[in-house]
Amino acid sequence: MQRELTPGDLLDGRGRLAEAGWARSEVRRYDRDAVAASRLRIKEWDYYCVLTPEYGLALTVADNGYMGLLGVSWLDLTGRTEVTENVMLPFPMGRMGLPAGADAGDVLASHKDLRIEYRHVDGGRVLSVDHPGFDGGRGLSGELRLDRPPTDRMVVATPFTGAPKAFYYNQKINCLPATGEITVGGRAFAFDPATAFGVFDWGRGVWTYDNTWYWGSASGLVDGRPFGFNIGHGFGDTSAATENMLFVDGCGHKLDEVTFHLPADTYDGADWTFTSNDGRFEMTFAPVLDRAASTDLKVLASIQHQVFGRFTGHVVLDDGSRLEVRDLLGFAEKVRNRW
Template sequence: MAEKEYGEIIGSNGRPRFGICKNPLESFDLKKLRRYGRDVQGPVSAFRLKRWQYLGVCNEEVIFGLAVVDAGYLGNMFTYAFDRETKELLEYDIIHPLGLATEIKGNSLSGNASFKSGKTDVYMKIGADSIELTAMVKGRLKAELRFERYSEAMNIVTRVGLKGFNYTTKESGMAVSGTIGVGDREFTIEPSQSSGVLDYTFGYLSHYTFWNWASGGGFDKEGRRIGFNLVQGVNETGYTENAFWIDGRMIKTDTIDFQYNDLNILDPWRLVSSDGKVDLTFYPEGERKKALNLGILMSNFHQPFGRFEGTLRDGTTEYQIQTGFGFTEEHEAKW
């Protein structure tokens, strides 16, 4: 894997620096951006710029996720908690026009993300070694979590169509500590039994987008900490963001084929990489879903939660997943 070393997303020629980056990018200054095919510098409409910070954690009891999203013309916070024993799902999805309730500052190494609206107050403090999340949503869903970051993340800049770009930092399988409160019930999150997910994304994305995503982690039969981030349909132009982690060490993998029954999303899924490094089966236990179509704005998705089994390979070494949990996703969007 040829990794590139630089700190800014825009190169000396005024265009995005496409490729896999050794370290997370620190500067997203778009004043130097040259518009494709034109000798004109400066960012295009802020309404086309999308940025979000997503954090998730899974263990044997609960699967939890929360995102702060700045979509330019609107701000969004969504969160959910899925009780794996009772199969109960509590979720909230709050939208504000023009991003008035949303603030995302800094980058994926240092900064913060917040969302405030009525009885909802979310704050993420982003650091190079850890990320802290404090959330109270509608007085019913609360979280106090600390994510211990890896020294190796998947950092990538890819083309979006002819003129756009997308940057993302992904980490999966991180140790997480803290608590999640769902109504009157509280889940204690222990680092030795949890698996955390980070998705930091920034870019000029296509108006119409489709993707499959699988993310999660757990432990193999030898007790090693594992994590994986797998996609198809997005970030596949020249480079992919597909990778898995073994005890914090990242192994890059190639394109992924998502095999699932579109007539019954809760049937088992199979995820296989073209290079033979990934062969996983996913067994859904429940899902969150949405079908929203407002013409220029659309979000149709299924996100099943459940457990993973299978094999990850690095050269001649195989890692058999003993305890794996997380989610898959089918998402079609206009934004």
Template sequence: MVAGPVQPERELDQPVDIALPNGRLNPAAVGWSRHPVQGINLKGWGRNKRFEYWCITSPDLIVALNISHGDYRVTLASFFYDRATGEAVPEAEIHWLPNNDRASMPGQTGRDDAVGKGERMQIAMRINKTGTRLTGETSRLKADIQVHEAPGHESLNVLVPWDSKRFQFTRKDNCLPASGWVELDGRRYTLDVGSAYATLDHGRGRWPYSIVWNWASGSGRSDGRELGLQFGGKWTEGTPSTENALKIDGRLHKISQELEWRYDRADFMKPWQILGDQVDLTFTPEYDRYSNFDRLIVRSKEHQCFGTFAGTVTDNDGKRYRVADVYGWAEEVARRW
């Protein structure tokens, strides 16, 4: 895909519900915001998708916790990766036609807790005075992590409409310091607030049955600047929205352009390129987290590659920044749901 033209997007700064009283798209909510002003008022059953995904990266490890609720299915999942040894431990638990107590999912992001209760896995994402406390316990993994969110912290909040019946609100947030600990099989790892970053993917909406997307995210420091990278592709094509943005020392710079993604689908470990008027980056993977869940009607196939970004980015004022060894991931996901 070649980088597309710049599409002007509306910045929202007042509360607005994403749906009209009849459950259809509220056109007034189409746009983006620096803070989550969008109210989630989805109706109906069977096509609603709600998920909370947190991923923490540090020089030593990667750990991710996920709660998702698709009306007819609740999934709890965790992932651990030791960057020194290469040990990877994914775990998941799926409940079909779940009881209401399997997953409690907040409406508006950042205000309410998300809690998932399984037979073998317990995951909680609880809002507190300094941010969000993440706790998880599985057969092998335990975690207690504090995500620190400073007052006025900016994140990317976007409503993406496919049509009047199908639309998705997403909040992508990065450059969030994290502290706490993770245990795998009794071995404890410590997360230091100076070197560990948390990233949030919060989603609420009604998706098409079949979809493919790219997502890339990175948090780190380069030449004394704190840089947050947030890029998406494929799933927003043909809509008036993108999920592309830069964060420079805490300030969000929205990119209203579909970017060009270049990567080898036969070998996801080869370097990727993400290109546009404000982005010229090469992503070099160190690990490919591959998964393939196939139940004919419901399917998820994904390659989430972790590694480093290098190149240049340009903010909305035209200032260019060097990107060197900013850690994160780039992924391709195909879903039928």
């Protein structure tokens, strides 16, 4: 079952999810003050990943209640290397001021020598980063503009079984053409909107303590047409809606269930495969680079494998037409958090 959300407030008068389901736009209004759970349990983040065929940039600003995070990742897809640096901020509990929606409100975050900004501009948004100490003093800085053409997005409101105060409200906006330049170690890397595309992951919610999720995303051109997808599972009660969705020429095509088949004991060796219960998403994924990170403090832990690579296979659109996909750049990940 895929239940489409109706407009209204995200949470009811008791601070619980008013309706579970999916949408093509931000139809439900999130209000942090309406959340019933402790401020220590509220999790909010804005994450961008922008990829070209040779390199990419990922930026994270997150307020997870008892811990905030500013993250910068530089991805060398040709050399199959990456550098990720995170700054942890103790007990922000809303002071980072992340917006209540994905379409308005700027994000301005800094700590010591690291600054990350997301600003809305006419027809898009601008990402700015300045990190002089990145990678042992090599430094990383620059600015990217992500155009925002008219397009559907993936929106999902998900409850958690047995935890009435818990919920996840998530938006993924794919196929954002990127223009600009990032300088790393004194070398400038250009982002051309013909080959550089970003995805925006906007998340707000109250999570249960121990979760393992799977997420996959890709954006680019297929037969000259803007094409992308969002797939995932593993958290919450998805009986009302999954987060699986295709985007072609700005139009969203809703999918049901997609299963990730990971190779045993490796993340960036053998190919991954993806299958769907209705045959509408069938892919193999050839890994290029595993952005792995592991923090284990026993009570708190995060074990992450975000693997970048290329998808090949086919999808079936809502009208029954079949679209062949070959070597589309994107990523797939498995993350376990105790938080």
